[in-house]
Amino acid sequence: MITGYYAVVELSAEGRLAVDGSVKGLEMDQQESFEKFKGCAVKVLGVTPDQVTLEARFAEDLDADSLDLVELVMALEDEFGVNVEESELEGVQTVQQAYELVTGKMG
Numbered sequence: 001m002i003t004g005y006y007a008v009v010e011l012s013a014e015g016r017l018a019v020d021g022s023v024k025g026l027e028m029d030q031q032e033s034f035e036k037f038k039g040c041a042v043k044v045l046g047v048t049p050d051q052v053t054l055e056a057r058f059a060e061d062l063d064a065d066s067l068d069l070v071e072l073v074m075a076l077e078d079e080f081g082v083n084v085e086e087s088e089l090e091g092v093q094t095v096q097q098a099y100e101l102v103t104g105k106m107g
Helices: 028-045 058-062 066-080 095-103
Strands: 005-011 017-023
Touching: 028 066, 028 095, 058 095, 066 095
Parallel strands: none
Antiparallel strands: 005 017
16 A cells, blocks of 8 residues: 655744644655546546545446556556556556556656
């Protein structure tokens, strides 16, 4: 599971910083890349943004078959500038698995 840390920083009247940090799922860079990933999934799979979560399963939750997954990966390759071999898609069942596969190829 991907986890990250974010912080809410406030400046008090005395000029001191107060930090409230929480585990929130993804770090900021990861959130931005996941939003790009989500946009591709919404467009290619015809689902709503709320349906595209890290835990979502392609077949069961997004009603996507293997051809849909190949089309999604092609769109993701263009969006992220990576190359994913079709054989690497074997066993990919969740959005998180696909997201990690694609982002793991980024330099």
